Amino acid sequence: MTEAAATHSERTAHPKGLAFLAATELAERFSYYGMTALLALYLVKQLLLPDHAGQVLGLAQLRALFEYRGPISNQAFASLIFGWYGGLVYFTPILGGLLADRWLGARRTVILGALLMVGGHLAMSFDASFLAALVMLILGSGCLKGNIAAQVGALYPPDAESLRARGFTLYATGINIGAVLGPLATGSVATLYGWHAGFALAAALMLVALCIYLAGQRHFSDTGPKRGDRLVLPPLTAEERRRTWALLGLIALTIPANIAYPMIWNIGIVWIDQHVDLLSPFGAVPASWFNSVESFSSIAVAAPLVALWAWQARRGREPGSIVKIGLGSAIVGAAASLFALGCLAATADGRVSVLWALAGFIGMGVAFMWFWPILLALISQAAPAKFKSTLMGGAYLSLFVGSTLMGWVGTFYDQMSNTAFWTLDAAIAFGGALLIFLARKPLHRALAPAPSG
Structure with missing residues (x-):
């Protein structure tokens, strides 16, 4: 009876390592989202102005590269x-996954990534080193992202699908707590003391993330090779190849949502700064604070969603992971539609009520919890063990393609009406949801475990 109770506890309670990994990501996301909340406005309102652009090493060459088809506006350049x-x-998490799987192991790779990100955030504190800072942040994030998520999945037994999904949802909640606090803190500091002070605060929180990760190492598994060894992986079996291709197909189907969703961090913040009525009894609210609204809504909906899915699982009625991802993509489209409706309801002077912006950002936060943590949990469950970190990093290829295309779509912002632009954003997400629902049955068959015997 005692042994049975212990086994039941292991299958219903979350491992201790989850708290450390979630706290690490909380602090890391504080720094990342704090910096991201400032980036679009910093580019448009300061860095790309003539007095500052000339001081940035390599910026003129980068602009010449982007203008190969002709001149572009500062807004379009900032979006790109x-x-x-x-x-x-x-994109770099897939390289970080390979580095962890074949050479360093997840722990050392995460530590390397954290150090690079600290340096990148510090370099953001100076105009001249702006592009070098972005390079360090890109490389550091690649080492850190997929490997922490893979370590979360490794905490759970292979057959604990529902518990693992709830664990990833709680992990994503830690991400969103950091994402709430980051924009509020860096936005306030930037308003009071300037852009570079806001970036310096992001660097400090990245140091906190590194310290938390080091403190919790004893609770993490690390299946990577020992120092100096290069892991030789056996070839994938036919079943593993089938599951790998199915997961890659599902990752590709999330690209439309990952075009429409991050648009709020780029054009969304600029649109709010330019067109939304931000006056309050305490003065004008910084537009960068709206990134916290989206993340806060993800936190608020997490507990009800976890409870709902657990209740449905006990009754055998929980939607499959692929259906959840499709619903999340549709919610992204609905949230973007609210921005378009707000533009239609603008006042005579073109000002949009803040309620439309709040509703749209809240909707995006709800959508995130339906599709992104569920995708990570599904990959953690279904990916071949010897390729897990690489495929977990591969999940971020959807965000790579989606974000780069989002930057290109954003170049049309100052060429279209606001209503037309946000309608386009919504249509992209709805199209992705439709494709996921059409493909759900073949994907489910491909990801089903092979029958034993």
Whole structure:
């Protein structure tokens, strides 16, 4: 009876390592989202102005590269920089996964990534080193992102699908707590003391993330090779190849949502700064604070969602992971539609009620909890063990492609009406949701475990 009770506890309670990994990501996301909340406005309102642009090493050459088809506006240039930065941040995790799987192991790779990110945030405190800072942040994020998520998945037994999904939802909640606090803190500091002070605060929180991770190492598993060894992986079996291709297909189907969703961090913040009525009884609210609204809504909906899914699981009625991801993509489209409706309801002087912006950002936060942590949990469950970190990093390829395309779509912002632009953003997400629902049955068959015997 005691042994049975212990086994039941292991299958219903979350491991201690989850708290440390979630806290690490909380502090890391504080720094990342704090910096991201400032980036689009910093580019448009300061860095790309003539007095500052000439001081940035390599910026003139980068602009010449982006203008290969003709001159572009500062707004379009800022959107492309934001999109490529966001995209490359999510491309490098696959390289970080390979580094962990074949050479360093997850722990050492995460530590290397944290150190690079500290340096990158510090370099953001100076105009001249802006592009070098982005490079360090891109490389550091690649080492850190997929490997922490893979370590979360490794904490759970292979057959604990529902518990693992709830664990990833709680992990994503830690991400969102950091994402709430980051924009509020860096936005306030930037308003009071300047852009570079806000970036310096992000560097301090990245140091906190590193300290938390080091403190919790004894609770993490690390299946990577020992120092100096290079892991030789056996070839994938036919079943593992089938599951790998199915997971890659599902990752690709989340690209439309990952075009429409991060648009709020780029054009969304600029649109709010330019067109939304931000006056309050205490003065004008910084537009960068709206990034916290989206993250706060993810936190608020997390507990009800976890409870709902657990209740449905006990009755055998919980939606499958693929259906959840499709619903999340549809919610992204609905949230973007609220921005378009707000533009239609603007006052005579073109000001949009803050309620429309709040509703849209809240909707995006709800959508995030339906599709992104569920995708990570599904990959953690279904990916071949010898390829898990690489595929977990591969999940971020959806964000790479989505973010770079988001930057390109954002270049049309100052060429279209606001209503048309946000309608386009919504249509992209709805199209992705439709594709996921159409493909759900073949994907489910491909990801189902092979029958034993």
